[in-house]
Amino acid sequence: xGTRKKAALEQFNRDNxxxxxxxxxxxxxxxxTTMDDIAKHADxxxxxxxxxxxxxxxxYNSIVEDYMSILTGEIETCIDAExxxxxxxxxxxDCLVSFEEKYPKYYASLMxxxxxxxxxxxxxxxNQDVGKELRDLISSLLExxxxxxVLRKDIELxxxxxxxxSAISGIIQVADRKKDILKNKVNMDxxxxxxxxxxxxxxxxxxx
Amino acid sequence: xGTRKKAALEQFNRDNxxxxxxxxxxxxxxxxTTMDDIAKHADxxxxxxxxxxxxxxxxYNSIVEDYMSILTGEIETCIDAExxxxxxxxxxxDCLVSFEEKYPKYYASLMxxxxxxxxxxxxxxxNQDVGKELRDLISSLLExxxxxxVLRKDIELxxxxxxxxSAISGIIQVADRKKDILKNKVNMDxxxxxxxxxxxxxxxxxxx
DNA sequence: TATCTTTCATACTTATAGTTCGATTATCGT
DNA sequence: ACGATAATCGAACTATAAGTATGAAAGATA
Numbered sequence: 001x002g003t004r005k006k007a008a009l010e011q012f013n014r015d016n017x018x019x020x021x022x023x024x025x026x027x028x029x030x031x032x033t034t035m036d037d038i039a040k041h042a043d044x045x046x047x048x049x050x051x052x053x054x055x056x057x058x059x060y061n062s063i064v065e066d067y068m069s070i071l072t073g074e075i076e077t078c079i080d081a082e083x084x085x086x087x088x089x090x091x092x093x094d095c096l097v098s099f100e101e102k103y104p105k106y107y108a109s110l111m112x113x114x115x116x117x118x119x120x121x122x123x124x125x126x127n128q129d130v131g132k133e134l135r136d137l138i139s140s141l142l143e144x145x146x147x148x149x150v151l152r153k154d155i156e157l158x159x160x161x162x163x164x165x166s167a168i169s170g171i172i173q174v175a176d177r178k179k180d181i182l183k184n185k186v187n188m189d190x191x192x193x194x195x196x197x198x199x200x201x202x203x204x205x206x207x208x
Numbered sequence: 209x210g211t212r213k214k215a216a217l218e219q220f221n222r223d224n225x226x227x228x229x230x231x232x233x234x235x236x237x238x239x240x241t242t243m244d245d246i247a248k249h250a251d252x253x254x255x256x257x258x259x260x261x262x263x264x265x266x267x268y269n270s271i272v273e274d275y276m277s278i279l280t281g282e283i284e285t286c287i288d289a290e291x292x293x294x295x296x297x298x299x300x301x302d303c304l305v306s307f308e309e310k311y312p313k314y315y316a317s318l319m320x321x322x323x324x325x326x327x328x329x330x331x332x333x334x335n336q337d338v339g340k341e342l343r344d345l346i347s348s349l350l351e352x353x354x355x356x357x358v359l360r361k362d363i364e365l366x367x368x369x370x371x372x373x374s375a376i377s378g379i380i381q382v383a384d385r386k387k388d389i390l391k392n393k394v395n396m397d398x399x400x401x402x403x404x405x406x407x408x409x410x411x412x413x414x415x416x
Numbered sequence: 417t418a419t420c421t422t423t424c425a426t427a428c429t430t431a432t433a434g435t436t437c438g439a440t441t442a443t444c445g446t
Numbered sequence: 447a448c449g450a451t452a453a454t455c456g457a458a459c460t461a462t463a464a465g466t467a468t469g470a471a472a473g474a475t476a
Contacts, residue, residue, distance in 0.1 A: 034463060045424045050465070112385045113321075129389070152411070156404070158394040162382060163405045170378020174370060177320045181337070186366040196364070197371045203360070204412030217453095242432060253455040255436085264433070 014052050017042045018066070021059050025105060030060060060109075064130065067106045071099050072133040079137075085145040086202070092141060093168060093198045100172050107176075110134075111169040135161050150206050164205070171197045222260050225250045226274070229267050233313060238268060268317075272338065275314045279307050280341040287345075293353040294410070300349060301376060301406045308380050315384075318342070319377040343369050358414050372413070379405045 020042030024033040035056055039046040053059045075095045079088045100107040112131055138161045145151040175182065175190050175197075182193055228250030232241040243264055247254040261267045283303045287296045308315040320339055346369045353359040383390065383398050383405075390401055 035465080036463080045426095047425085047466085047468095048423055051422080054465095056464075112382060131386075135389075135393075155408070159396055159401050159404050160408070162386065162389065162394060162401070163379065163408060166378040166382030166405075167375040167409065168378075170374040170376075170381070171371065173378070174320060174374030178339075178370065181343075181370065185343075186370060188367055193367050193370070196367050197374075200363070200368070200371060200412050201375065201409075202412075204408050204410075208416050243434075244432080253457095254434090255456080256454055258434070259453080262434095 010052070013044070013048075014062075017044065017049060017052055018059065018062055022063055022066075025060075025063065030105065064106055064109045067103055068110055068130060068133060071095070071110060072137060074099065075134075075137050079141070085141070085148050085150050086206075088141050088144060089202060089205075090198065092137070093194070096168060096172055097194060100176060104176060108173065111165075111173070131165070135165065138164050145205070152205065152207050155205065160205075167201060168198070171201070218260070221252070221256075222270075225252065225257060225260055226267065226270055230271055230274075233268075233271065238313065272314055272317045275311055276318055276338060276341060279303070279318060280345060282307065283342075283345050287349070293349070293356050293358050294414075296349050296352060297410060297413075298406065300345070301402070304376060304380055305402055308384060312384065316381065319373075319381070339373070343373060346372050353413070360413065360415050363413065368413075375409060376406070379409070 017038065021033070021038045024037055024041055028037075035046055035049060038056075038059070039049050042049070053062070075092060078091045078095060083091065099110075110130065139157065142151065142155070142157055142160055142164070145155075146157070171194065175194055179190065182188055182190060186193060188196070225246065229241070229246045232245055232249055236245075243254055243257060246264075246267070247257050250257070261270070283300060286299045286303060291299065307318075318338065347365065350359065350363070350365055350368055350372070353363075354365070379402065383402055387398065390396055390398060394401060396404070
């Protein structure tokens with residue numbers, strides 16, 4: 001077999017397996033999905049799965065990377081050169097929020113949480129920089145703010161990228177995890193709360 | 209045996225087990241510690257452990273509660289009625305940072321992350337409100353800000369409690385997880401970055 | 417046809433949480 | 447001190463799932 005066709009076939013198999021795993025992970029959760037499940041649903045034998053992926057975590061990480069591309073793609077789509085700083089900021093927030101709604105299972109991983117939930121055997125795969133694309137997007141957002149002269153003068157770009165990222169993802173995660181508190185103690189629905197938080201947070205970035 | 213002595217003995221046994229588990233969790237990590245380990249180190253048989261705790265998660269949760277008391281105790285100690293709003297705010301941040309340094313294993317749990325890292329068998333213990341004490345402290349911090357008239361006039365108390373909590377814990381967690389990025393991309397050490405972030409974040413709360 | 421390569425089925429290994437139960441030991445009222 | 451009751455022990459057992467090993471079958475290659 002030509003090496004071209006061979007490589008294409010390998011890719012095809014990998015994609016099949018990932019697709020099956022994705023479906024099961026969504027359906028039953030990552031923990032509850034076994035390698036046998038994945039094999040059966042993808043219609044390969046388990047041994048073949050292990051030809052293409054060295055572990056369950058390996059599969060999970062590949063999927064996380066896919067979702068990261070989707071997310072950054074969505075963000076890029078809704079922020080262009082025309083969009084002003086403030087609009088861009090809120091659109092970024094919106095994208096992150098909708099992504100968390102759609103794929104709550106992956107959101108935490110994209111935001112830098114420890115890779116998989118369990119794994120007795122700490123495989124300690126090189127924690128390659130999953131968030132780079134996202135940081136780059138935040139970086140260009142902030143540059144826009146500098147260009148339009150709306151950022152506070154004492155803002156430093158690089159640390160602020162991380163700052164924005166961590167605060168926003170913290171806000172979104174807590175909004176998700178503490179739904180009951182939001183409802184009972186704060187008396188706000190999620191969207192209202194998020195809007196309020198993003199607006200308040202915005203004030204830490206801009207001149208007033 | 210009198211019910212008083214009996215209860216005290218039960219408490220003694222529980223404490224012993226928790227202490228042993230605490231030590232092992234610190235030493236080898238929660239995942240890597242088995243129930244047999246805990247039994248041996250606490251000097252009970254495994255069956256006895258299961259008399260006092262229904263699962264490993266149960267043990268873990270009890271420890272998390274203990275640590276939450278420690279944390280809120282520390283915060284209460286370093287913030288009193290005399291301390292102004294700004295000082296109180298920075299002291300709160302400091303307490304959270306030192307706590308995360310001392311007990312990184314528990315920090316995420318205290319901050320509302322999913323209870324234990326793994327557990328196939330989702331025991332789904334009622335996710336009782338672990339963060340209540342902390343929220344109350346943040347709430348009184350904000351009230352101080354209102355009293356001293358330093359908070360922005362459009363700040364609403366209840367949602368802001370969650371807002372402050374989630375942003376700060378997000379910042380601390382990312383500072384911990386992205387040490388390499390801080391070093392290589394941001395060129396700041398952790399403490400410098402945290403100081404910068406907390407200062408910037410403060411601006412979202414106060415009048416200027 | 418002879419030889420790789422890929423896939424398959426199956427059974428095995430290892431690891432650990434949680435359970436069961438009969439035996440043992442300590443405690444207590446009398 | 448004695449017999450009942452309760453706490454503890456020990457050890458085997460169940461269940462589950464990740465990952466491995468192996469040899470057979472199917473398919474491509476030349």
